[in-house]
Amino acid sequence: MSSSPAHALHPKEHEAPKVAAEPPPAAAAVREPATVAIIARWYRLNKGRLRAALIGAVSLVAFLVVWHLLTKYRVVFFVRFTNVPSPLDVYNSSTKAMRDPKFLMHVLLSCRRIIFGFALASLIAVPLGLIMGRFKLIHEVVFPVSEVLRPIPAIAWVPMAIMLWPTNEQSIVFITFLGSFFPILVNTLHGMALVDPVLVRAARCLGARETSIFREVYFPASLPHIFTGLTVGMGVAWVSLIAAEMISGQYGIGYFTWEAYSLVQYADIALGMIAIGVLGLTSSLLIRSAGRLAMPWGRT
């Protein structure tokens, strides 16, 4: 959404429902045409978004209906839906789980691992990327090592992590950290490489010295790419976390999902999957709104 149309829309968005909600007493005859005009205009301006929301809702309902039918008739057509839980089963088990402190503990533990692993990765990868982008020697020293380690998927680190760290919890956080570290580092480096040299020159002939240029030019100029890195890093952090929990965990939403399979609680498998999806979506929305707060000049 570009910023200028949004500005134009806001007052109307607030106005339309207010006016419509007012009881139409004596003045109704005078006011009504204006109200209708405002609603009509609001509709015209938001047609595209309304359409998208409507189609989106229809498509989600259709997805649930197809899922329901496939499980109801236990369809077997290459893929076997024999044991797949129906949407209603999942709904029932989710209402039960919401009241179950054990399920909430699984969720909270996974969130805690993500927060620690991701925060640690951001706190190291962003400054490292900024410094590597600015100081050639550090780039020359660190980059080859990072390029060798980067293609190794975080999950491949599981055995090594278990050896390295004294507790299971630490090794899982370490896997999460590794998953998000490289996307953040690579995007920060990319952002630094793309800083417009003319802006650096402009700052220099306005009297800026090294540290000021770093703070006032390089850092804000790289921010959009840093946030891209954080978004990607958050996604990979969840992937790595769930895999690590399935392999070596005792708690966590990944462990919950795997345990449900072992215990033949099929509805809980889908519940675990949906919970992971919701958590992933929420965390990426959080990062996106943090990005919007940090970059008020941006168009997105």
Added chain:
Amino acid sequence: MSVIEATAAAGRIEVKNFALSYETIDGSVAAVTDTQIYVKPGEFVSIVGPSGCGKSTLLNAVAGFLKPTAGMVTVDGEEVKSPSAERGMVFQQYSLFPWKTVRENVEFGLKMRGMDRSRRERAARTLLGLAGLEAFEKHYPDRLSGGMKQRVGIVRALATGPKVLLLDEPFGALDAQTRVIMQQILTNMWQRLKISVLFVTHDIDEAIFLSDRVYCMTARPGSIKAEIPIPLERPRQQSMMMSSEFLALRRGLMSLIREESLKAMGGEISDQGLQGLNINLHGQSLADVL
């Protein structure tokens, strides 16, 4: 206003025995050779020349971004070694900081100098007022038109009270109407601040209209081919561009630059060839118009 008034009466630029060459795999390539120019305090001087002649290179050396291979650049007798806020610069690509509002952009130089927030805010407001931009102080640059952006660029460069203002084809990206207005604004500011200006352009009309003197450069490797005083009286009006005096200056500069442009193109098109074409444009032959 008070921030900038103190700067008048200084700002003599001198470029002596200047040469600058780049190292490439095939050896060194001369961009500018054997060049002398000067700008007197408060003078408006333009450099014109065919594209690639090194006029921007020369300007960047005066700004302190490039080191001369030979010779030296001085401002008020002091050798230029690195960029400084004493030499304000305006770029063709505006180069405003997109993450700063218009006012924050203008404040930047003052902030770098350590001026406290309220004082620099006041100074920035005053300057923006002079440029007719006070209504836009809280806007981010991407909401502004090209002409407004460049006005901010000029105001930002002037905010620190520099002795000289260097402009590198500042209006090259603007449409013709906006360019005329910007030229007027620049002239007004220059006359008010009595600052020395070194202006690089490829637009001959612009150079004549704005300047006290114009240097014409040769094709690469660039050097000064001619120095043309512009005796047109001030204040200058747009209508003067039709005067016979202006047109004579224009014709002179045109022919100088045409020679160099043809050289730069490897002399593929001969002058005779062009004259032989003899196409009529509004009663003038193509060769005359060119």
